[in-house]
Amino acid sequence: MSAPIANSTAHWRALDAAHHIHPFSDTKALNAEGARVITRAEGVHIFDSEGKSYIDGMSGLWCSAVGHGRGAIVDAIADQLRQLDYYNTFFKTTHPGVAELAAAIAQVAPPGFQRTFFTSGGSEAVDTVIRMVRHYWAAVGKPSKHIFIARRNAYHGSTMGGASLGGMKPMHAQGGLPIPGIIHVAQPYWWGEGGDMSPEDFGLWAAQEVARAIDAAGPENVAAFIGEPIQGAGGVIIPPATYWPEVQKICRERDVLLVSDEVICGFGRTGEWFGCQYMGVEPDLITFAKGVTSGTFPLGGVIVGDRVAEGLIGQGGEFHHGYTYSGHPGGCAAALATLKIMHEEDLVARVKSDIGPYLQSRWTALAEHPLVGEARMVGLIGALELTPDKARRARFAAEEGTVGLIARDISFREGLVMRAVRDSLILAPPFTLSEGEADDLVAIVGRVLDATWAEVRARGLVATSA
Ligand SMILES: *Cc1c(COP(=O)(O)O)cnc(C)c1O
Numbered sequence: 449m450s451a452p453i454a455n456s457t458a459h460w461r462a463l464d465a466a467h468h469i470h471p472f473s474d475t476k477a478l479n480a481e482g483a484r485v486i487t488r489a490e491g492v493h494i495f496d497s498e499g500k501s502y503i504d505g506m507s508g509l510w511c512s513a514v515g516h517g518r519g520a521i522v523d524a525i526a527d528q529l530r531q532l533d534y535y536n537t538f539f540k541t542t543h544p545g546v547a548e549l550a551a552a553i554a555q556v557a558p559p560g561f562q563r564t565f566f567t568s569g570g571s572e573a574v575d576t577v578i579r580m581v582r583h584y585w586a587a588v589g590k591p592s593k594h595i596f597i598a599r600r601n602a603y604h605g606s607t608m609g610g611a612s613l614g615g616m617k618p619m620h621a622q623g624g625l626p627i628p629g630i631i632h633v634a635q636p637y638w639w640g641e642g643g644d645m646s647p648e649d650f651g652l653w654a655a656q657e658v659a660r661a662i663d664a665a666g667p668e669n670v671a672a673f674i675g676e677p678i679q680g681a682g683g684v685i686i687p688p689a690t691y692w693p694e695v696q697k698i699c700r701e702r703d704v705l706l707v708s709d710e711v712i713c714g715f716g717r718t719g720e721w722f723g724c725q726y727m728g729v730e731p732d733l734i735t736f737a738k739g740v741t742s743g744t745f746p747l748g749g750v751i752v753g754d755r756v757a758e759g760l761i762g763q764g765g766e767f768h769h770g771y772t773y774s775g776h777p778g779g780c781a782a783a784l785a786t787l788k789i790m791h792e793e794d795l796v797a798r799v800k801s802d803i804g805p806y807l808q809s810r811w812t813a814l815a816e817h818p819l820v821g822e823a824r825m826v827g828l829i830g831a832l833e834l835t836p837d838k839a840r841r842a843r844f845a846a847e848e849g850t851v852g853l854i855a856r857d858i859s860f861r862e863g864l865v866m867r868a869v870r871d872s873l874i875l876a877p878p879f880t881l882s883e884g885e886a887d888d889l890v891a892i893v894g895r896v897l898d899a900t901w902a903e904v905r906a907r908g909l910v911a912t913s914a
Contacts, residue, residue, distance in 0.1 A: 597673040
């Protein structure tokens with residue numbers, strides 16, 4: 449076999465297979481198959497090295513909020529790097545971009561959020577929360593409050609702290625996780641775990657699980673509860689409306705801080721600036737990343753409510769925590785340019801009352817397909833639950849996830865990126881999606897469902913077990 453031609457799919461696949469370890473992948477299996485090579489992105493589309501285009505139904509990895517290829521963001525990053533390519537924010541220094549971004553975030557954050565601590569991404573933001581919250585309680589004279597309550601099947605990142613707070617069993621099974629001091633409780637996943645309860649009753653039950661966990665550990669030992677307003681990687685799990693207000697009440701009564709992990713929901717995904725606003729709750733801390741720069745530069749952080757900010761910095765004393773890239777000038781420029789686009793194009797309002805409802809109505813109509821048990825969407829984040837028997841919310845006669853992957857692979861073939869979680873398909877397109885593109889997207893999903901249904905029947909995976 450001759451060496452692959454330079455700048456060809458085979459060339460990049462060969463280099464990748466020889467030298468690259470992929471995140472969340474079976475690299476050996478991937479190398480045997482050959483990775484998809486993405487070379488270009490524009491608007492809501494990505495293009496591979498063979499020239500095939502796909503609708504980016506996942507905004508990359510929940511990131512590309514304002515669409516791909518936005519020149520204003522690219523220019524802002526380049527201008528900033530020419531002016532000040534890098535400097536840190538330790539050692540009594542700041543720079544214009546980080547100061548302006550912190551103020552711009554305070555402007556869109558819920559009332560009572562004035563200050564931001566910056567990181568390079570979501571996992572570092574979550575790790576910051578662990579250290580910040582424990583330090584806060586020590587600083588206000590309650591050092592025994594150190595335990596975190598989190599949910600099973602939550603995703604809070606992949607560092608030791610983030611993966612520990614997360615409730616992903618396969619992650620815990622590797623590398624000795626979770627770290628001590630974390631209690632995992634039920635997730636508010638009515639479709640999968642609600643049994644005979646109504647969604648409303650199940651939401652209250654799941655919230656009461658938080659109360660039971662806090663009371664069992666002793667409220668004097670519990671520092672905070674952390675949750676995503678809508679679980680993203682867990683399968684776009686939209687809690688029943690009863691859940692979040694009850695969780696807030698439970699935490700307030702027990703003086704437990706509430707952390708809203710908004711790495712996905714933050715900055716407009718739900719049609720509000722923050723997912724906690726959609727859910728009607730007032731957290732004490734908010735983590736963010738991903739959409740804040742539309743994925744163009746790694747930047748995240750923790751928006752700190754006044755109560756924690758006062759305890760943390762009010763009495764003076766150093767917080768021994770920070771990252772080399774906390775407030776990187778390039779990331780700050782990217783975020784400022786992204787926020788400018790969101791304001792100028794009124795994109796959060798567009799998700800709430802224009803393209804959001806437009807896509808939702810077409811998406812929820814997919815529930816009429818024989819393969820779809822539930823079609824849910826808030827703002828521009830949604831899921832389809834695939835089932836062979838809607839009434840019983842039954843599983844397929846195959847290992848869980850088999851049918852989801854069949855559908856995901858067909859979707860790629862048809863030119864739409866969706867992600868499979870268990871036997872569901874999830875979607876989170878850019879906020880700039882046009883009505884025509886939404887129609888194309890839904891038409892592709894229809895074809896994907898038909899082709900998946902045909903394959904499921906041909907392979908005899910319909911015979912159900914509840
Ligand atoms: C992606 C994600 C994280 C981790 O962010 P990284 O930037 O990948 O470190 C944390 N929390 C939630 C809710 C996420 O979706």
